[in-house]
Amino acid sequence: MPDHVQLDPAAIDATAVRIPDVSNGLIDRSVYTDPALYRLELQRIFARAWNFMCHETQIPNAGDYFTSYIGEDQVIVVRGEDGAVRVLLNTCRHRGNALCRAELGNTRTFVCSYHGWTYGLDGKLIGIPGKADFYRNRIDQAEWGLAPAAKVEHYKGFYFATLDPEAPSLFDYLGDVGRVGIESMLNYGEVVALDGVQKNVIDCNWKIAVDNLFDWYHVKVSHNSASRIGFLNQAAMMPMTQMVMLGELGHAIGGPMVTREEQARIDALSDDERIAIDRLPDAERLKVTPTLRRPLRSSETKAAMGPVGVRATGHPNIFPNLWISTRGMQMSLRLPRGPSRTEIWWFTVMPKSFTPEQRRAAKKFITHSFGPAGLLEQDDGENWSQSTMASQGVVSRRYPHNMQMALGQDEVAADPTGQKAIETRVNEHAQRWTYRCWAEWLRARDWPELLATRSPSPTGRV
Amino acid sequence: MTESVIGPALQYEVEQFLYREAALLDDRRFGEWLALIADDIHYWMPIRRTVTVENLRLEYARSDGMAYFDDDRNDLRMRVEKLQSNSAWSENPPSRTRHIVSNVRILEVKGDEIAVEAAIHLYRSRLNDKIDNWIGKRRDRLRRADGGFRIFERHIFLDQTVVLSTNFSSIF
DSSP states (O other), X not given: OOGGGOOOTTSSOGGGSOOOOOTTSEEOTHHHHOHHXXXXXXXXXXXXXXEEEEEGGGXXXXXXXXXXXXXXXXXXXXXXXXXXXXXXXXXXXXTOOOSOOSSEEEOSEEEOTTTOOEEETTSOEEEOTTTTTTSTTOSOGGGGSOOBOSEEEEETTEXXXXXXXXXXXXHHHHHHHHHHHHHTTOTTSOEEEOSOOEEEEESSOHHHHHHGGGOOSSHHHHTHHHHHTTOSOGGGGOTTSEEEEEOGGGOEEEEEBOOHHHHHHHHTSOHHHHHHHHTSOHHHHHHHOSOSSSOOOOHHHHHHHHHHHTTBOSEEEETTTEEXXXXXXXXXXXXXXXXXXXXXXXXXXXXXXXXXXXHHHHHHHHHHHSSTTOTTHHHHHHHHHHXXXXXXXXXXXXXXXXXXXXXXXXXXXXXXXXXXXXXESSOOHHXXXXXXXXXXXXXXXXXXXXXHHSOOOOOEEO | OOOOOSSHHHHHHHHXXXXXXXXXXXXXXXXHHHTTEEEEEEEXXXXXXXXXXXXXXXXXXXXXXXXXXXXXXXXXXHHHHHHHSSOOGGGSSOOEEEEEEEEEEEEEEXXXXXXXXXXXXXXXXXXXXXXXXXXXXXXXXXXXXXXXXXXXXXXXXXXXXXXXSSOOXXXX
């Protein structure tokens, strides 16, 4: 990275921002409303973290691009002539103009529509109109390429980028819990992204959308109508058998689990038998499956996820804002657009080995669950929006949100392999963990300080 | 079976049908609306995207990809029952909607089936301060039945790309 593209952690006076103590599960409402805290989040969380960009199959060919965001910074994710995926800030180095105004496409160059500065797929500045006549060749063209992300890496085809050169490797960043999350999408081997990312905007704080993904308490009430019309199977939500895994830096998995007994019955099946069961229509499958949750994970997946991780069938969040959802076939980004505005994106991936019938059934389930028209998500958005807005009153904001469910009442158990989990009923452990880590990210001035001060994954009573 | 010919009489008949259908939705007579939907309905809204002129072929996500709506009749039945329940929180209190149907053009008549395209403006007023304006075109296929029409295909092409709304809890 050139010298003059240094990150500036002191761009706001971080010492003047009050970071609330959230360790007791009481969440000060400023967390959802304070513009200074929000600016600090952009600096110290999004500009520092590994952010999900896209799946490799979304940009298979040279020149394919997909535009995304890191915090509020626009980026272009592009595959070069050399096959490498690069992430470039989508802003012309001349006057800051947005170079690429499309959501996706294929191109050979990025040409600025203001004065025509032209960049290659690798971000190099390859053309300056009037370089000789107007600049009189007094410009160092090599110095004015597009600003690249500090690092771009992928885990099994899922691409992430960070703007901070001090960030650890993606593998280390994800840790066991983050990797278990991604492995949950690879149960049937290689996947392909379906064409089309659903995008909509909700007037809510991004963290309200994030903590909701761990929230199995809201299902019965928020999604009551989806149960009444016969879409949602309440039994499959299993509020009394839940597992939570807490990973360093804020990653977590929370929700239903496969019990040890059910796992033993799955282990007794061959992989072919598991696949055959998952290919049955829901009603037929119910008669023979060892567990309600789909899919039955293969022996190879168990090896990748670990003996505890393989039983976690709840929702993983890769900190800060990537939810792995919908039976391991979807990823949802909660992109910040201001303290009280969030863009929700839904990516969909499916195993290449799916039969057309499996693909059709999965697509139907997905389309009717999530996205703005989803029978579940329709009702979430309005709750998040009203929770954000009604937290803003000058007196209302004196009263903290309560996130204390099961606080101090559960144990983290460690497996001989080192994997740790809480086996319990509906709870708010993962939510509390997310906010505790969030505060640690905000307090640390840089990556070395964050790595030195972050909480270890909890053990014992939580 | 009535043979239809493209002309003022059919134009009038189709327009009046579409206006009546719109009124049923706006008046929350969802059950009567559902009765106008054929058993083999495909109700679909593809994902539309901002793309350059050179990449216009990518403007809509492929039909085997993801969509906002990809419904059959049972899915629409669930949406209607959800709208009629008192625990669909995105619709309690209910939204006020107005379906403006305009620029109605009959594209094709084949036996008892009629393809029609119209511009639509769905206005939603929600709670006290939420406004949504969804504008686009609808391609419908109607089939004559019981002295009227049944809709057996409705494809909705919105003019927004990123959906600037909390949700789609209304029927287009």
